[in-house]
Amino acid sequence: MRKLLLWLVMVAAMVAAILGGTAAFLYSRTDEDRLPQQPVQFGxxxxxxNGWDWTIPVLGxxxxxxxxxxxxxxxxxxxxxxDTTPALTLPDWVTAAEVQITAPDGTVWSGGLADCNTYAYTQNGAYQILVTAHHSDSDAPGDPVGWYAYRAGYTMAMNPKVTLSSERAPQGSIVAIQLSGILDGEPTVESDLGEVWFRKTATGYMGYLPVTYNAEGGDHTLQLTCGTLQKEITLTVTRTLYDTVSVPAEEDVGGGEEFRSAIWPLYTTGSSAxxxxxxxxxxxxGAVNLAYGTTQMVxxxxxxxxxxxxxxxxDGETVTAPQAGNIVFAGTLTLTGGTVVIDHGCGVKSYLYGLETVGVVRGQSVSTGDPLGTAGTSHSLIYELRIGSKSTDPQLALNGSSGLQFREAE
Incomplete structure (x- = not known):
């Protein structure tokens, strides 16, 4: 019995020595190469x-x-x-972050991992950014746990810049107006072409100007105002040669006042997003029987x-949503039959007329391709794309060549 106990003690001592040696060896071989190497970038x-605290597992x-x-x-x-607003780029190893930006006037903004690039610059001058980037072991228990801290100073000197998606716009098109730089207000545009609805972007604002089928050809002045910024922009409208077709006279079914009461208020309301x-x-x-802008003769x-x-x-075909948005009208009107209006935001709306049945309701959200109802023989299926009250050529948006697709990633 005594020999057995002695043997067990010796075995335990040997195991302890082996484990200790292994731990010592692993400890000596564990260096800073095990720490996250992908850098944090800004601009x-x-x-x-300029500071860190990391714990690296060596033996469990x-x-x-x-x-x-x-x-x-x-x-x-x-x-x-x-030229560009600096963006914070956090590598994949970052599982949490604290960001603090101090503006020239001493104002301090704080954010986290999810909103680290939502800070809006409203003044030029000297800034300072503090970043603490963390990594936890929730996903990989063997990874180092800890953080790096960063402190950096930089100067913003961005003058406001206005960019048009096109300086020459054909009738029926949509022109995007991009406003970037350090801005001290929200933009507005005065134009005889139509109303512009602006949306906030990471670098400034983006707005959309309709150039309808009967917009006067030639130069148009856009008067842009944004805080202290006032700028005149010239946009040249070019004429589009539309086809002319003969169509039969349509029976007057009435319903004009009903249509105006239901649809016209939608021209001035909607989501700003x-x-x-x-x-x-x-x-x-189905094929397009009548293109946008076609002159009709009776x-x-x-x-x-x-x-x-x-x-x-x-007859019976499913009519689908041209793009994502919110249903702001769904019903049947005497003049247009089954009618669905989708608000895509920024003043942009799709108007679908002539449905046999309507399968959506007001307030419903839809995605591209979602069913809206069915077509029939009582009315022709018509698709309008408007900004405010001004119609534009839907075919350009269907081709992906509209100002609505201008620099969408920005």
Whole structure:
């Protein structure tokens, strides 16, 4: 019995020695190469850590190695940004972050991982950014746990800049107006072409100006105001050669006042957020019988121009949403039959007329391609795309060549 106990003690001592030696070996081989190596960047420049605290597991949760350095007041100089708003780029190893930006007037903004690039610059001058980037072991228990801290100073010197998606716009098109730089207000545009609804972007604002089918050709002055900024912009409208077709006279079914009461108020209301993404999709698989802007003649007399696309939709065909948005009208009107209006935001709305049945309700959210109802034979299926009250050519949005798709990633 005594020999057995002695043997067990010797075995335990040997195991302890082996484990201790292994731990010592692993500890000696554990160095800073185990720490996260991907850099944190700001404005495309690599930030240099000025403080850290890391614990590296060496032998499970029994042995670990620590690397630490207290934060200091050293400020890394990043220079001046004149063209683009600097963005904070956090590598994949970052699981949490605290960001603090101090403006020239002493105002302090704080954010986290999810909103680290939502700060809006409203003045030029000297800024300072403090970043603490953390990594936890929730996803990978063997990873180092800890943080790096960064402190950097930089200067913003961004003058307001206005960019048009096109300086020459054909009738029926949409022109995007991008406003970037350091701005001290919200923009407005005075123009005889139509109302512009602006949305906030990471670099400033983006607005959309309709150039309808009968906009006067030639130069138009856009008077842009944003806080103290006042700027005149010239946009040249070019004429589009629209087809002329003869159409039969339509029976007057009435319903004009009902239509105006239901639809016209929608021209001036809606979401200020951008709800669409990318190109639009045709609401019907049918061919286009009547293109936007086509002049219609009845018995040799001009009766009007097409304000949308008229589809040869098959009886019973499912009519779908051209883009994502919110249903702001769904019902049947005497003049237009089954009618659905989708608010895509920023003043942009899709108007679909002539449905046989309507399968959506007001207040419902839809995605691109979602069913709206069915086509029939009682009315022609018409698709209008308007900004405010001004109609534009839906085909450009369907082609992905509209100002609605201008620099969407910004």
């Amino acid at each position: 495309g420049l690599t930030l240099i850590a 949760d029994k042995v670990s190695k620590t690397y630490e350095s207290p934060t200091n007041l050293t400020v890394q100089k990043l220079g001046t940004f004149t 951008k709800l669409w993404n990318g190109r639009f999709e045709a609401p019907s698989a 018995d040799g007399q001009r009766s009007g121009q097409a304000t949308g696309l008229t589809y040869a939709a098959a």
